[in-house]
Amino acid sequence: MSQPMTSFGAFDLAPIHCGTFRLDGGAMFGVVPKTLWSRQIPADEKNRILMGMRSLLIRSHNTGKTYLIDNGAGDKFDEKMSRIYGMDLGSGNLMDSLQKAGVEPGEITDIIFTHLHFDHCGGTTSMDDHGQLIHNFPNAVYHVHERHWASATQPNAREKASFLKENIEPIKESGRLHLTGDDVLYEEGLSVIMAEGHTEGQQLPVIEGISKGKKQTIVYAGDLIPTHVHIPLPWVMGYDMKPLVTLREKESFLKRCADEDLLLYLEHDADTELIRVGYEDGKFYVSEMMKLADLKE
Numbered sequence: 001m002s003q004p005m006t007s008f009g010a011f012d013l014a015p016i017h018c019g020t021f022r023l024d025g026g027a028m029f030g031v032v033p034k035t036l037w038s039r040q041i042p043a044d045e046k047n048r049i050l051m052g053m054r055s056l057l058i059r060s061h062n063t064g065k066t067y068l069i070d071n072g073a074g075d076k077f078d079e080k081m082s083r084i085y086g087m088d089l090g091s092g093n094l095m096d097s098l099q100k101a102g103v104e105p106g107e108i109t110d111i112i113f114t115h116l117h118f119d120h121c122g123g124t125t126s127m128d129d130h131g132q133l134i135h136n137f138p139n140a141v142y143h144v145h146e147r148h149w150a151s152a153t154q155p156n157a158r159e160k161a162s163f164l165k166e167n168i169e170p171i172k173e174s175g176r177l178h179l180t181g182d183d184v185l186y187e188e189g190l191s192v193i194m195a196e197g198h199t200e201g202q203q204l205p206v207i208e209g210i211s212k213g214k215k216q217t218i219v220y221a222g223d224l225i226p227t228h229v230h231i232p233l234p235w236v237m238g239y240d241m242k243p244l245v246t247l248r249e250k251e252s253f254l255k256r257c258a259d260e261d262l263l264l265y266l267e268h269d270a271d272t273e274l275i276r277v278g279y280e281d282g283k284f285y286v287s288e289m290m291k292l293a294d295l296k297e
């Protein structure tokens with residue numbers, strides 16, 4: 001059954017569910033003790049927490065372009081890797097989700113990658129019956145920040161396991177890679193903010209639209225704020241390359257979110273799509289939780 005996209009000013013939006021997976025809860029919360037984080041988000045018998053992979057589909061009335069932001073881990077994992085990461089594509093997967101939104105893969109004109117860790121770009125390609133990699137979005141330009149591309153293709157030892165050859169190589173060889181700089185404006189109302197703490201050159205799309213007669217701004221929070229549980233400042237991922245940079249970025253970003261009443265679109269939260277953030281007594285908190293569809297006129 002198809003679900004209509006949500007009208008948001010010059011854009012139509014739809015959440016694209018690329019399945020769920022599981023990551024070590026300790027690594028997801030850095031220095032925060034398990035006694036604290038496990039009260040917010042339960043750990044399974046392997047100490048892993050459930051994570052969503054939520055992409056965002058954007059159709060522009062102004063340019064006719066159809067954008068996809070990230071595309072999950074994809075379906076190339078073998079049985080062992082699927083088990084390690086608790087991959088579950090049955091609860092929702094990229095192609096089914098696009099179909100529900102009424103969009104064919106060939107209609108995607110642009111994929112904006114926040115960054116190229118495996119859980120953000122694996123859906124770019126699949127493996128055919130002969131073990132050959134095939135592109136799922138044959139007409140899309142792949143936008144990656146130039147600083148991020150440099151670190152993805154020459155990774156340091158700590159980050160290396162997040163960049164998979166079978167994901168990066170096809171993007172490199174596609175002839176459709178577009179390296180972006182800072183302050184990129186994809187079109188009017190679709191820009192990015194940069195975040196450097198999680199990985200070099202993470203770009204977080206900012207979508208300006210209209211909901212219920214009011215101007216609203218959505219920020220795709222990527223791996224700066226992966227879930228709603230990551231709102232308190234010290235709750236920074238152990239996976240981050242530069243946690244103190246993330247800390248500074250979170251503080252200024254969340255201040256802006258609270259001051260300007262921005263909406264945060266959460267990529268990895270298993271249940272919550274969108275939140276607003278408040279600030280009181282020196283602390284940030286989640287002031288509202290909602291679905292993208294709640295923004296409808």
Ligand SMILES: [Zn+2]
Pocket residue numbers: 115117198199223
């Ligand atoms: Zn990441």
